[in-house]
Amino acid sequence: MRRRAGLGAIQKQKLQQEKYKDKGNEIQENQFEQMTKQLDVFKTNLEEFASKHKNEIRKNPEFRRQFQEMCSSIGVDPLSSGKGFWSVLGIGDFYYELAVQIVEVCMATNEKNGGLISLDELRTRLIKARGKSNKHQEISSDDLMRAAKKLKIFGSGFTVVPVGKGKYMVQSIPGELSMDHTAVLQQVNSLNKSYISVSELRDKLNWERDRSQKALDHMMDQGLVWVDLQDVKEKQYYFPSLFNACVDSAK
């Protein structure tokens, strides 16, 4: 008899466990449903917010940046959403247009800077090129970075390179810059100059002569750097993209 009672107890226990499990699932499903609902509400609100403040978003770069951050926190990318609600908003179009203009500026200045341009110069030229028709739309560096990053889909042709002190450069030639090349750019930028030498790189970065020379030679092969043999001390390597007279010249 003990056996039977034992079996009954086990069965009872099993039944209880199943009931707990069912209840657990129920609660989980409820929660999930709730979450989905909440997310939907949030999305709807965000969409409402977006369409209500469409003009501010288009006009005010700070607003635009914060809106972008809000969107990315729930996994919505208004830039890549070409369909449905977000396309009506035209946010994607805004960045698409910027991206095209970035390419245009990069191509126009490639002749003198070899395909490397500071974000500041890019912004000045782009705003000038946009002309009066778009005067109500301010373009921030943040906008440009977002648009430029989208250009990555074309391969290694477009890269945004951080050069320290909150400054960036946009590279518009194929062939990525390595860590060493970026480090050279950062050094030149941090010294507030447009040129650098092998011994300066040794002093600042502790690099062997070979390493510096290799990095500079590579950048010269890319047309990013010009060499000056008439300096009293040693060879100097100049970046036209960081040389003021070049940056400011209309041509």
Place this chain on the structure above:
Amino acid sequence: MSEIDIEWPWQYSFPPFFTLQPHPETRSKQVAAWKSLILDYCKKNKVCIVDIREADQLPLFNNSAINRKLESGVIVSILGELQKTGNAAAVDKSKNRWEIYWHTLEEWGSIIHDYVTSNGLTNSVMTLFELNQGESQEEFHGLHTDVLIKALKTLEEQRKCELILSDEDQGVKFF
């Protein structure tokens, strides 16, 4: 010759512009910039003759503000490039003296011919002095006589003029 202020391109203050660049693509940009700078400078300052041995004295090839000079060998090779398009010519075998033509000789010929026909000077004789040192404010005013003669010779070949070059008189008759 007094120096006329010219608007220097950005490259003129860029030190490596005065060092011939080893990278082919960069070098071709550099040479192109030099070619147009030389022609622009010579045109504005009416410099018709460049002597390589004295090139240092021209601000064109010597930017004292940044202490950079263009080496004479590099100057010769760039002038050689200009020669290919008829914009310069070496006058001696050692390539020390060069004439610079910001207009090619043919272009100069037709500029002078246009002036002559529009001013009713055909069938008359003019001295070369009248042409390049006279009172006219034409573009060819101040043009070096050697260059003027060469330009007129292109017209002579087209039977549009005849040069009279004796020791005392240098003149030309236009048809």
